[in-house]
Amino acid sequence: MSANRSTDPSTDSIVHSGDDLTEAEFLARYDAGAYERPSVTVDMAVFTIREGRLAVLLVLRGGHPFRGRWALPGGFIGPDESAEVAAGRELAEECGAELAARAHLEALDHYTDPDRDPRTRVISLAYVAFVPDAPDPTAGDDAAAARFWILDDLVGPEAPELAFDHDLILADAVERVRSRIEYTTLAATFLDEPFTIAELRRIYEAIWGVTLDPANFHRKVRNSDGFVIAAEGRATPTLGRPAALYRRGPASTMHPPILRPDPT
Amino acid sequence: MSANRSTDPSTDSIVHSGDDLTEAEFLARYDAGAYERPSVTVDMAVFTIREGRLAVLLVLRGGHPFRGRWALPGGFIGPDESAEVAAGRELAEECGAELAARAHLEALDHYTDPDRDPRTRVISLAYVAFVPDAPDPTAGDDAAAARFWILDDLVGPEAPELAFDHDLILADAVERVRSRIEYTTLAATFLDEPFTIAELRRIYEAIWGVTLDPANFHRKVRNSDGFVIAAEGRATPTLGRPAALYRRGPASTMHPPILRPDPT
């Protein structure tokens, strides 16, 4: 603590000894403005499936810094809202309210390098969100454009360089979603209900970038208690036997998990 | 964004249109003080093993707010340090530098409820740390006392009520460490080198609160590539056959994992 004393509001003796005050008195006299504070943003990796592949929502920055670079959508946390509320609000503004209502939002990590933003000290709280295949959003006021990028198009020499440390955040987010669908039922949140087991399998294939055995996948999902529940009716395929329809079940985790195939 | 415009430094038009500036000019004119900012702390759940059971470091608060309550150690982030550096610094101050140097520190989550701190808006970045069995730390200036609490002593009617939302953070941290040792080699960081397989097993038993089959555990650890590597010599037991000694191996994850026994 001593190394940080001048900026540390928990070191009460700098403000007031406090020893002779009740907690109510202490709080009434507390001066919140006496210390240097970082700015705090939420940044979101909003995933969906596009052309059978994993895609993430990026916005083209219309203002400084990093004007003209693609970035994860996000914004500063309001003084009276939690980070999760702020993320939901931003998502609604980027993708529309009805889509945000269906999205599953989940805390990812925090990014705190003092130099990660050239303006000032900015700490980012990162979230991941999963939405069913959705139309491209309309750009907000401070973004020149907003669209889903297929992840494969973000690697290689043609790929845009992202603003801030968003390439790092995105890499963490991709790994998170890839490992998360192994032992949770999250993959189903990428689909509109009702859906078929094969559609769910294509979600896994898109996120992992592999092909899975349809027969074994079908069995695993059906045997996983509460993952999916049968719905009325049949899918109307362009070809082949019509598939049974399902909805998301009550379970949020799977035992045993559906493990990624060994990339060997 | 529009709902939050007045506190949002990314909405450049409020500060300056920016359109006619280079990025360098924009940054030179940027006023970081124009927006309301939260305070940001790091809080740590520092785990060790005490009396064969999982224990966590708590400090008794000497000042307001929550004076006289036990809390996770932590402190405010300095203006020029990352959260990880801040956590390491705080840990060194609480537990001693040599112990902090051996500790494995890992980001847990962030806690952002606007009302979680009665003083002002405070966002907490939570970390978990794992240290070999260590002497009780000496309390720092702003703590009346600091000691390891066996986790089982923190439940029940006799248990102290923690400050802030630290009971929630601690619950998340415990679940994290319990699941983390399933598929990482983290448990070995609770031990001084060299150690025996049985000592490692007792770490798992302490963290999960179960008893494990010594024979099967031994095989799983030995078969897990890079988890442990053989060291010279033998342990000198009080009873029974002397055990072989090992050091931490290069692997950080395990395939397949060592799964918790079903609590059924």
Add this chain to the structure above:
DNA sequence: CCAAAAGTGTTATGAATACACCCATGG
């Protein structure tokens, strides 16, 4: 009838469990 996709059956392999059994030491 044929093609194609959905879904079931069957076998082989690999890991986990339970537990019998051997090993190495101190008393």
Add this chain to the structure above:
DNA sequence: CCATGGGTGTATTCATAACACTTTTGG
């Protein structure tokens, strides 16, 4: 030689992977 904990062998059970096979539709 006995008690105790370290460590290996082995049979059973269970999940997975591979793939043959059946079902159900449209053309």
